[in-house]
Amino acid sequence: MRWDAKRRLPLRPCVSSNGHRSRSRRRAPFLITMLKAIAQDLHAVFERDPAATSRLEVVLTYAGFHALLAYRLAHWLKEHQVPFLPRAISQLARWLTGIEIHPSAKIGCGFFIDHGMGVVIGETAEVGDHVTLFQGVTLGGTGKERGKRHPTLGNHVVVGAGAKILGGITIGDNVKIGANSVVLKSVPPNSTVIGVPGRIIKSQGERLPDATMDHTNMPDPTADRFAALEMELIELRKQLENQDSNRSR
Template sequence: MAKLRPNLTDVDPVWNRIRKEAQDAMRNEPLIAGLVHSSLLHHATLERAMGYRISMKLASAEMSEQLLREICDEAFDSEPMLGQAVRADLAAIFERDPACHRLLQPVLYFKGFQAIESYRVGHWLWQQGRKDLAYFFQMRISEAFGVDIHPAAKIGRGIMIDHAHSIVIGETAVVGDNVSMLHSVTLGGTGKDDDDRHPKIADGVLIGAGAKVLGNIRVGHCSRVAAGSVVLSDVPPCKTVAGVPAKIVGEAGCDQPSLSMDQLLRATGE
């Protein structure tokens, strides 16, 4: 039986702000009033709104929106950490993406955010032993968003995936908290072994567009991987790596590269 949840509308500043933004959006553009109301204002909590949004995006002739919504609601009701992760991811996008001016934008429009929250439901299913349903979520996330995350992968909170074209995250990959990555990033394996074979990305890492991190290697906290790099060996904390294969080219440049989103390579000593 689903856990009883309190009415969060009076104590949830994130959800209250989204609802205010939704009302403003409907006044400014009446043609999207139906979308905004059904996706946001119709729901009592952010968790319910996310369940609805995920189900609408992943529904197909193979599985209905109603069934998917029931699965999402069960996940959010059973695991409060999912709702906390949604809020952390929203804050990350709002703070780091200069194209994001309102909290409702990721919920309604940003496929990177929608993909990662859908993955979180799939990961919950995987942890419950419902692996076939988790694989179904993986398949539909890939088809709907162009983002392929294995449901067994472990991903922290405060994640921003910008643009989110062609993201691949493998089965034994681990991604820490407050990580930012851009489009066409691969966290992949090497060879045909089926053991622990994917990268471990520590907290606060920034991974540039098109970067490939391959094998059971570790990228240390608050490091930067430059765009287009191929990383095949461990990266120490607080360093910048670039090239094919990637080599250390300097310090990370700041104490929180994933927050600053600074991707410029500077000569040593600058």
Template sequence: MSIREFIDAETYNVKRTMDLDPAAKSPWEVLLLYPHIKALRSYRIANRLWKNDHRFLARWVSNRARRKTGIEIHPGATIGRGLVIDHGMGVVIGETAIVEDDCQLYHGVTLGGVGTTDIKRHPTLKKGAYVGSGAKVLGNITLGESSKVGANAVVLQDVPDHATAVGMPARIITKQKGE
């Protein structure tokens, strides 16, 4: 990621947070005080280090961010633009997780793995996916585009595009037509 791409990603995240959070009063407030912005900034640095085989330093950066923000993002994860982690305390994003653009997570969400192999073991969130407070999305599964997961759900299987999943284990309760 170039410096220009880094700045563009940061700017987009601030704008998206302003659009989604009615409590956000100014871009400066979001940039300087919102924990998920700090966590994503650290993630971008750690991810670059990870990709350049500086694994120890990458983990050091991500662990420091976790201690400061309460948000744990593995430096090997793949995260697109516009991720908003509202009230982010306790969020965990695992090493092989893929989070596409414009997703939204709330506090206590885990994008967790199953198994101990080096293959993909964490979920993929397609563009615009929403995961409610306390939800656990586990394994190499996919949350479809603009899908929603209710608070405290435990998701163990794919959720189709534009669908809503709730419960333990999660079940599909609605599927909306494409937007």
């Protein structure tokens, strides 16, 4: 069992209610599997949210946790080909929490939605283990094509507030996506992405933290480029001034 470096809490082995990326291949009874998945989702809140003070508070007041409860049930019903009811549960959860998760989406264990309002997860989206989404995140499609049209997120991915990940692309393990980024192309593991459209500013570096996103220290390549252009202009002005002074002599 591994330990979270920040909160010193163990990262539990994954036993997902839908079997996605699960380390256990044995089929447990529905109730036991569901309870294990819910326990992992609850545990994830305390791993990644310092504001969480008690299990009762999380169970009663965390919209992201409520949305996951509804999703786990709706997904199980969808997998067993129950008509209408999965979508009804999904829409009820959307109305109550502001979070829309399609019952056909595949979500691994230890999933955490922070604040959550405005989060949308599409029908063919796949989410790995120990993933964190902030408010306003969209895992959406880019058109009316059929088949795999929503993104696949690896393990330990962190997606900042307002980010949009669109299309049937793949986001590798340990990727961090900055707030309000729009990601339209696949991203390799151990990368950091920011901007519109999303640009990779760090790739194949050392492993990123499991569930932290330091928004205040994210690099800004556009500002860096403007600073470089300003320095070039200063150098050119100095050269022109030197040429004028030499001519005046």
